[in-house]
Amino acid sequence: MKWKPPREWEQLRQGIGCPICEDMRLEENRFSFKVAELRQGIVRLAKNQYMRGYTVVMLRRHVNELFELSAQELAEFWQDVARVARVLYDLYQPTKVNYLVFGHHCPHLHCHLLVHSYEDDPSTPVDMNAETVLLAPEQYRDIVAGMRRRLQVSD
Numbered sequence: 001m002k003w004k005p006p007r008e009w010e011q012l013r014q015g016i017g018c019p020i021c022e023d024m025r026l027e028e029n030r031f032s033f034k035v036a037e038l039r040q041g042i043v044r045l046a047k048n049q050y051m052r053g054y055t056v057v058m059l060r061r062h063v064n065e066l067f068e069l070s071a072q073e074l075a076e077f078w079q080d081v082a083r084v085a086r087v088l089y090d091l092y093q094p095t096k097v098n099y100l101v102f103g104h105h106c107p108h109l110h111c112h113l114l115v116h117s118y119e120d121d122p123s124t125p126v127d128m129n130a131e132t133v134l135l136a137p138e139q140y141r142d143i144v145a146g147m148r149r150r151l152q153v154s155d
């Protein structure tokens, strides 16, 4: 897979046609369910639960790089990420929560949260879409409800 063409990439960097801006506030989009809107981050549970608990926190506004945030925004964003990590830790009791900040498909700042257990091989490259594992609607509802309860946010 290649990078998007330079002109398209430059538009995406500016937020023009940004798929994250377009659908991060929807209750359900193609990839995920909304869990909560926190101070700086919008929290979404991925539909593909091949890696259990796979969650993404997206910055509320369109920014490409961490260095574009004010000190306060930056602190609040990571506080939101940490809150979600605590919730995933409580729910899944992992060996480790991992944080991935990529953006080579979409430059809108977001952080992937993944939980790993002792059964996982720690030297395997992380690919949360290596396989597709979809749950029943009520299973997603239960996970989202559990996360909301622990985040102390309402539906």
Ligand SMILES: [Zn+2]
Pocket (backbone or CB within 6 Å): 015, 018, 019, 020, 021, 022, 061, 062, 063, 108
């Ligand atoms: Zn965006």
